[in-house]
Amino acid sequence: MEENIKNKVVIITGASSGLGLATALLLAKYGAKVVLAARRRERLEKLAQTIKNQGGEALVMVADVAVRSDVEHIVRETLNAYSRIDVLINNAGIMPQAPLEKLKVEEWDRMIDTNIKGVLYGIAAVLPTMQQQHSGHIINLSSVAGLRVAAGRGTVYSGTKFAVKAISEGLRMEVAKDNIRVTTLYPGAVESELKYGSSDPEASANIQAFYKEYEIPADSVARAIAYAIGEPEEVAINEITLRPTKQEF
Ligand SMILES: NC(=O)c1ccc[n+]([C@@H]2O[C@H](COP(=O)([O-])OP(=O)(O)OC[C@H]3O[C@@H](n4cnc5c(N)ncnc54)[C@H](OP(=O)(O)O)[C@@H]3O)[C@@H](O)[C@H]2O)c1
Numbered sequence: 001m002e003e004n005i006k007n008k009v010v011i012i013t014g015a016s017s018g019l020g021l022a023t024a025l026l027l028a029k030y031g032a033k034v035v036l037a038a039r040r041r042e043r044l045e046k047l048a049q050t051i052k053n054q055g056g057e058a059l060v061m062v063a064d065v066a067v068r069s070d071v072e073h074i075v076r077e078t079l080n081a082y083s084r085i086d087v088l089i090n091n092a093g094i095m096p097q098a099p100l101e102k103l104k105v106e107e108w109d110r111m112i113d114t115n116i117k118g119v120l121y122g123i124a125a126v127l128p129t130m131q132q133q134h135s136g137h138i139i140n141l142s143s144v145a146g147l148r149v150a151a152g153r154g155t156v157y158s159g160t161k162f163a164v165k166a167i168s169e170g171l172r173m174e175v176a177k178d179n180i181r182v183t184t185l186y187p188g189a190v191e192s193e194l195k196y197g198s199s200d201p202e203a204s205a206n207i208q209a210f211y212k213e214y215e216i217p218a219d220s221v222a223r224a225i226a227y228a229i230g231e232p233e234e235v236a237i238n239e240i241t242l243r244p245t246k247q248e249f
Contacts, residue, residue: 001230006031008229009082011074013065013122014092016043018192019141022218023089023225028056030226035078037061038092065092065118066110075125087137087229088126090119093160097153097207098200107199108156115160119167130180135233137181139225140168144188144243153203172238181236183228187221188243189214214244 010027014020016038024034028051036044041062048058059081063070078085093115096107119140130136145154146161165184172182195211198204220242228237 008086010087011035012089020091022222026222033057066113071121090122096197139183186241191215
């Protein structure tokens with residue numbers, strides 16, 4: 001596995017926390033050149049320093065994935081540095097959950113902009129390069145809430161993650177001819193900052209109680225991503241669902 005990760009140029013959005021951070025650390029340990037993107041510069045610089053101290057290679061890109069030009073900037077700078085892109089991990093995402101009747105329309109907009117448009121901007125930014133290379137790998141973070149509707153408080157979040165599932169599957173079918181791999185991940189409750197995103201006190205308390213009972217370490221997702229990248233080029237791991245063993249939903 002490690003030999004198929006070593007030296008790969010991997011862009012990770014949402015690398016400043018949670019799943020993205022754990023994935024960056026693991027892939028860098030396996031010798032990938034990781035490009036760390038998110039909005040919080042200090043967090044990214046601290047992570048890049050940790051990776052460098054461990055003998056790895058990392059670039060920091062401050063970017064908002066909801067802004068198309070920011071995402072294009074990440075890709076341009078990555079190409080300037082390495083002249084290729086092997087993997088894009090569309091991981092940045094938010095989960096400000098609340099019942100629909102609370103009408104948190106601005107949070108719906110932010111979820112759509114980050115979780116759906118951010119993924120599409122990432123795909124748009126790397127696709128020409130990967131088609132030209134005739135190789136590449138796009139990894140999208142959906143959720144178990146992208147397989148079943150998290151009704152009650154997570155309907156819009158589920159909507160965005162169902163969209164990621166549809167976009168990933170359509171992308172996979174379209175780019176198979178270009179030798180580009182597509183992987184979609186459907187994680188259950190994983191330890192990160194995601195659970196603090198709700199502005200609705202009741203929903204927030206319920207989510208945090210749920211995570212407290214079930215969450216598994218972010219490293220579990222990092223290992224699944226490393227597995228998908230580490231397979232030989234002719235093998236595409238298209239979908240991975242992973243949950244805490246005791247989580248039913
Ligand atoms: N944790 C779970 O239980 C779970 C389960 C299923 C799926 N997921 C998915 O996994 C992904 C990662 O989430 P996480 O659990 O690791 O949450 P997290 O700890 O809150 O991390 C989210 C990351 O996304 C970044 N981000 C948010 N909005 C952004 C924007 N507009 N532009 C750029 N970066 C942005 C954040 O960095 P900045 O704030 O610095 O920008 C942060 O690095 C998400 O797509 C989430 O939906 C998580």
